[in-house]
Amino acid sequence: MNFSGVATPVFWLLPLAVQCVIALVMLRRGLARQFPFFFSYTVLLPARDTTLYFLPQPSNRYSSVFWWGEATAILLALAIIFEISWHFVRRYPFLRLFLRVLWISAVVVGAAALAMLIWTKGPAGADVALEWIILAERSARFLQVCLLILAIAMMSRLGLTWRHYSLGIAAGFGVFAALDLVLLELRAHLHLISDSTFVLLRSAAYNLGVLIWAFYFLPPEDGNPIDRLPGNDVSDWNETLTEQVDKWYRR
Amino acid sequence: MVSTITILLVSVLSLYLVWTIVRPGLPQIKSLEDWEAKNHAVDPEMFRVLLDPVEEQYLRRSLPPHEFRVFQRKRVALALHCLDLVGKNAAMLMKLGQLARTEANPELAREATDLIQSALRLRVNLMLAEPCLWLKWVFPGWPLSLPAVETPYVELLTYLSRIRHHRQWDLPRSVLAG
Numbered sequence: 001m002n003f004s005g006v007a008t009p010v011f012w013l014l015p016l017a018v019q020c021v022i023a024l025v026m027l028r029r030g031l032a033r034q035f036p037f038f039f040s041y042t043v044l045l046p047a048r049d050t051t052l053y054f055l056p057q058p059s060n061r062y063s064s065v066f067w068w069g070e071a072t073a074i075l076l077a078l079a080i081i082f083e084i085s086w087h088f089v090r091r092y093p094f095l096r097l098f099l100r101v102l103w104i105s106a107v108v109v110g111a112a113a114l115a116m117l118i119w120t121k122g123p124a125g126a127d128v129a130l131e132w133i134i135l136a137e138r139s140a141r142f143l144q145v146c147l148l149i150l151a152i153a154m155m156s157r158l159g160l161t162w163r164h165y166s167l168g169i170a171a172g173f174g175v176f177a178a179l180d181l182v183l184l185e186l187r188a189h190l191h192l193i194s195d196s197t198f199v200l201l202r203s204a205a206y207n208l209g210v211l212i213w214a215f216y217f218l219p220p221e222d223g224n225p226i227d228r229l230p231g232n233d234v235s236d237w238n239e240t241l242t243e244q245v246d247k248w249y250r251r
Numbered sequence: 252m253v254s255t256i257t258i259l260l261v262s263v264l265s266l267y268l269v270w271t272i273v274r275p276g277l278p279q280i281k282s283l284e285d286w287e288a289k290n291h292a293v294d295p296e297m298f299r300v301l302l303d304p305v306e307e308q309y310l311r312r313s314l315p316p317h318e319f320r321v322f323q324r325k326r327v328a329l330a331l332h333c334l335d336l337v338g339k340n341a342a343m344l345m346k347l348g349q350l351a352r353t354e355a356n357p358e359l360a361r362e363a364t365d366l367i368q369s370a371l372r373l374r375v376n377l378m379l380a381e382p383c384l385w386l387k388w389v390f391p392g393w394p395l396s397l398p399a400v401e402t403p404y405v406e407l408l409t410y411l412s413r414i415r416h417h418r419q420w421d422l423p424r425s426v427l428a429g
Contacts, residue, residue, distance in 0.1 A: 116254045116257075138258075142258060142261065145261050145262060145265045146261060148265055149261065149264055149265050149268060152265075152268045152269065152272060153268055155272075156268065156271060156272055157374065157378055158371055158374045158378075167272055171269045171272055171273050174265050174266070174268065174269040175265075175266065175269050177265065178261075178262040178263075178265035178266050178269075179262070179266075181258055181261070181262050182258065182259065182262045185254075185255055185258045185259070189254070189255060190255065212269075212273065215273070
């Protein structure tokens with residue numbers, strides 16, 4: 001059996017199983033209410049793939065389920081960016097500006113993505129409809145990646161570098177969407193890779209994203225309570241620091 | 252071609268950002284002991300001296316222009332390093348605040364929320380201060396006033412002291428109960 005023969009079922013089964021486990025963990029920890037869009041995404045993709053497994057291929061029903069599922073997944077993925085950003089800033093009113101910046105950026109990048117779609121020389125392959133869909137998908141992914149860059153950069157600059165669910169979701173999507181964007185460009189615009197390679201690599205990229213989510217969601221919560229007193233001079237340090245800063249203010 | 256280059260750049264940037272947040276080796280803070288072991292001793296006096304306009308004027312008068320620019324850049328680079336360490340401390344304190352929030356003591360949880368909020372304010376201030384310092388590094392002679400970053404930092408440490416105080420208060424009570 002060649003590599004593709006082994007990799008295809010593994011790449012299909014692995015995210016299916018892992019996402020089901022992530023969904024269960026989210027339900028158990030009450031995270032489904034905190035991240036409803038991400039939970040819907042986590043349930044939708046395995047449900048769609050399982051449904052596709054039982055449908056005859058090729059058929060109109062198979063095609064409808066696949067493409068409607070794909071469109072819904074992209075819309076959910078865009079909604080998830082705002083969900084994780086909102087989840088992060090909602091407790092801190094002074095960070096609302098961050099969300100506003102994200103919205104404005106969404107409009108600007110959305111316009112750029114649309115322009116990119118319009119200005120791209122039309123499909124050159126045999127299946128024109130499919131190539132248009134892929135080009136449209138490329139534009140949507142471009143929007144997603146730009147928003148993710150902004151969201152991850154902001155969260156990272158604000159010090160959220162530990163294993164936080166919002167950051168994990170963003171990281172998983174960041175990897176998958178970025179690799180998918182490159183693959184869509186190579187396949188739909190530059191025609192540098194074949195359909196089979198495109199499908200296999202895309203699946204691998206999605207697996208990588210799912211593994212990052214698993215890395216953030218599956219380990220037990222590291223909520224070690226602070227269970228003993230520190231035996232150091234933090235207060236003294238604080239005092240010294242305050243004194244020095246007061247001097248600075250009196251200048 | 253432009254769209255291809257844009258797409259590749261955007262994708263690489265996204266992958267790089269993800270790497271910066273998931274890479275191994277980021278400080279793990281799971282207890283106050285971790286904070287004690289990993290926090291950086293940042294001296295605000297040194298930071299103040301580095302950016303003191305009087306000192307800057309003195310150096311400008313005393314040194315030839317080229318030497319002044321070289322020396323001033325070294326001072327600004329040191330100041331940036333200070334901000335970097337303060338930022339790391341703030342990130343660790345945010346994590347500590349998260350851990351303290353999981354405790355049953357509602358007062359401690361409230362203080363922890365304040366700590367996180369304060370740390371976030373500090374990080375926002377750092378985001379404002381760092382570009383100013385970079386500008387100062389590029390144009391060493393430019394008289395530039397910086398946004399204040401020290402107030403939230405002091406608040407932050409006060410919140411930490413309060414959390415410690417709550418823990419001290421909780422301990423005898425738990426000892427008595429035990």
